[in-house]
Amino acid sequence: MDRVKSTVNNMIKSVQYRRFPLQRDDEPNRHVELKMADDDEQADVANANDSPTYRPAHRPGGAGNKRFIFLLVLGFVVVFTVGYFLGNVTLKKSEARLSGCLNQTGETTAQSVQTTAQKTTTTTTVAPTKQQDKEEEKDDGAVVDEAVRGIPTNWNEISRLLDNKFTRQNFERRFNEFDVPARPAGSQGDIRVANLVADEFGALNLEKWTDVHYVQLQKKDSARPNVITYNGEEFKPEGYLAYSATGKVTGKLVFAEYGRREDLDERKNVEMRGSVMLIKVGKISFAEKVANAEARGASAVLLYPDMRDRNYDANSPLYGHVHLGSGDPYTPGFPSFNHTQFPPTNSSGLPGILAQTITYNHAQTLLREIGGPDNVGGVKDITVEVNNVLVNTEIHNVFGVLTGFIDPDEYVVVGAQRDAWGKGFARAAVGTSVLMELAKAFKDLVEKDSVRPRRSIVFASWGAGEYGSVGATEFLEGYLTSINRKLVTYINLDGVIMGRGGFIASASPLLHTLLENTMKEVNSPLGGSSSLYDMVGRSDWEEKVLRPMDVDDTAYPFLAFAGIPSISFHFITPEVEEYTYYGTSMDNKDHLKFSTNQKLEEMTVLAAKMAGRMALRLIHNHLISLDVDRYLEVVPVAISSLYIHVQRLVQEGQLKGVDPRWLSNAHGSFMRATTNLKKAIMNTDMTEDRGARFINEKLMTVERNLLSPYVSPVDTPFRHILMGRGKHTLAALAENTDPRELHTQLAFATWTIKMCANAMISDIWQNDNEV
Known part of the structure; x- marks a missing residue:
């Protein structure tokens, strides 16, 4: 009845x-x-x-x-x-x-x-x-x-349908399609791949869009090569470092290991001012090595690969960039659209000293001149000449959009860079292959399986990624006001396969729970019935997996510049957390197959499932998969270190007019706001669209409101007070001993945290100082 x-x-x-x-x-x-x-x-x-x-x-x-x-x-x-x-x-x-x-x-x-x-x-x-x-x-x-x-x-049905769309055979075909001889940014090879991507987006009946920028890329001068001269001999290296300062300097050669701060601290008795530093590749980015050397007064840096760290051809040239930032460094904070007029401003991340790569064999010759790496200095007549030139280059970002059915104006972006110094197989070819298989898989879910995602998903192919995420950053600078309140998450596909048997990731704390849950659903790359989560270890997975996000990561400007929760992940060989062939002619399919124990296609299927399931969760669930609780594990640690530092300076009389309780109050506000938001989630019917949208909008404000509004995007583009770079970050303040600067920056940081808390709690007319 x-x-x-x-x-x-x-x-x-x-x-x-x-x-x-x-x-x-x-x-x-x-x-x-x-x-x-x-x-x-x-x-x-x-x-x-x-x-x-x-x-x-x-x-x-x-x-x-x-x-x-x-x-x-x-x-x-x-x-x-x-x-x-x-x-x-x-x-x-x-x-x-x-x-x-x-x-x-x-x-x-x-x-x-x-x-x-x-x-x-x-x-x-x-x-x-x-x-x-x-x-x-x-x-x-x-x-x-x-x-x-x-x-x-239900979730199990839909996710299995998605998983089944990724096959070894499909990736074999993709690798053949995107494995091109060379594709430097803006070259014919780059444009060819861009056209392939755009054509397939059109064939899939996705909303297709191409975003064009005109950027300044630094390249070698074909008429005037870069030259290294010592003891009357000279050689002209084939590789180079984009965005080096140009000119000619002479100085004493100093060996400085990996160029880390601790490496330079060990050489306090060595005169470094005016020196030419010889530094090994690895551990930190090229740009950080050069910035550390410049801070110690060096006039030039020579970077080389050590055969003990990586299995290189001893004469293989090396390429990279030394801009400690992202995007076009000659339009910092502005998009590089055509015919736009901007002030003649340079990025604060551009180095003021010369930087050049040399081969392993050339480095060994120099080391012999100074008596080996244990004898840090000796040659006094080494000369470095860099003649790189700026080239105005047209680059393309290519997008395919699958529109959501309930909240189409909220979207998840999945992206991969398309260009490379040479073949660029591990980063550009594999990343683009995964991107296109994801686009096809999600389109099939909608068209053939009748799945209707709530939110939109955007598939992005970036240009000029090798020069420091130029295409992605210019997109953010051009459209930030349009997207920063609607872009839910960015998932980066660059370098997802670097080896086999290990796994690492870099992500906003808001995405740690999503990452953990997805690792439980994806199989271990070692085979068997265990999950990736079981392989890395259940009890201490965060310590084994999570890494700070590097400035060279395409996800970094999304997180630290735009305030958008972002994630990168990489399958690696255990104990080796990098793919050593990046930036060389040896970055090809054969070397990557060797690094994965001949399981390249199988590993790529796992990477596609990993990215696909995370994206599916984000566009599928009523409640966006952003866990603000994870910031409660990060904020207290950062505030505690700063509190101890400030309290000590106050007690010693070095810092006046400052109360350490400012930090305690800010921390308390953040805790209470998080608790109230959790209660609101529990008390809201998430199947009711208006209630779900209200809660989701609150979750999406958290990352954005951790960007300091008090710093210039020209001088400090990465404004995030926890994940960014600059004097405004909590980590930098914990080392700052300048009373005047610390006083001001501490006030700014404290109020940034409190504003983030206020934004989480309610609308402004309902707040009434609740937190």
Whole structure:
């Protein structure tokens, strides 16, 4: 009887529903609306009927009223009878269809649907089949059981459908497609790959867009090569470092290991001012090595690969860049659009000294001149000449967009760089291959499997990545005001495969829980039934997996410049946390296959599943998968170190007018705001769109509001007070001993934390200093 009543009620209720078909390029924009008439709308209808300006065409009276009542009762009986029989027939058919169809947890699909409805964070919107499309065009009021349609309705089903789309054979084909001889930024090879990407986005019927920038890239001067001269001999290295200072200097050669601060501290008795530092590649970025050398007064840096660290050809040239930043360093904070006029400003991350790469054999010759690496200095007549030139270069960012069905203006970006110094197989070819397979897989989920994601997903192919995430940063600088409140997360695909048997990742704390859960769902690269999470170790996975995000990571400007939660991950060889062939001609398919024990395609399938499942969670769930609790593990540690430092300076009388309790109060505000946000999540029906959107918008403000509003994007582009770079960060303040500067920066940092807390708690008129 309950089923009969439900059937009748569904037939009588007025349901406003419009189908959302797949939008094609030649069709106008359409929108989805699924809405039950609420009390306000019903009141409007009632008022319309009572209005003096509203008159029906005919108002029956007398016998007409009796006839009308009789027909209404008769109609109700007919509807009741038809509904009863239809309900029973449909139920029997659906039970016969669903019996024995068990999902992964052993429930029937019908039970799974019920369970999924209760778990509000894993419910998706689904679309009708083509036949039902036609039927529903006739009757918009029809509501069909999704389980009967055979459309996936729970997370396990949808994620397995996605996983099954990634195959070894597909990646073999992709590698052949994107393995080109050379693709420097803006070259014909780069443009060829960009066209391949754009054409496939069009073939997939994604919304396609190309973002063009005109940037200054520093390249070698073909007429005047760079030259190294010592003891009357000279050699002209083939490799070079983009964004080096140019000119000619002579100085004493000093060996400085990896160029880290601790390496330079060990050489305090060695005169470094005016020296030419010989530094090994590895441990930190090229730009950091040069910046550390410049801080010690060096006039030039020579970088070389040590054969004990990496299996190089001893004469292999090495390429890279030394801009301690990202984007076009000659338009810092501004987009490099064509014909735009900006002030002649240089990035603060540009080095003021010369930098050049040399081969291992050349380095050994120099080391012999100074008596080996243990004898740090000796040669006094080494000369370095760098003649690099700036070239105005057109670069393309290529996008394909799969529009969401409920919150299309919220989107997740998945991206990979497209250019490389040479073949660039590990970063550019593999990353682009994974990007395109993800685009195809998600399109298939929507078109063939009838999955309807809530949010949009953007597939991005970046230009000029080798020069310091130039394409990605210029995109952010150009459209930050449009995207920073709507871009949910950035997932980086550069270098996802660097080896086999290990795994590392760099991510915003907001994404640590998503990363952990995804690691539990993806198989171990070593085979067997264990998960990636089991392989790295359950109890201390964070210590083994998580690494600080490097400035050369394409995800870094999204996180530290734009305040967008971002993540990069890499399958590695245990004990080796880098792919040693980056920036060389040896970065090819054969070397990467060797690094993965001939399991390259299988490893790439795992990487695609890893990125795909994270993206699917982010566009699928009612509640965006951002866990603010994880910042409660990061903020207290950073504040504690700074508090101890400030308290000591206050006690010693070096810092006046400052109270360490400023930090305690800011920490307390952040804690209370986080607690209140968690309560709001628990008390909100996340299946109700307005409530879900309100909560999600609060979650999306957290990262953005940890950017300091008090620093210039020209001088300090990475404004994040925890993950950024500069004097404004909590880590830098914990080492600052300048009373005046520390006083000011401490006030700014404290208020940044409190503003972040205020943004989490409520709207401004409801805040009332609650935190």
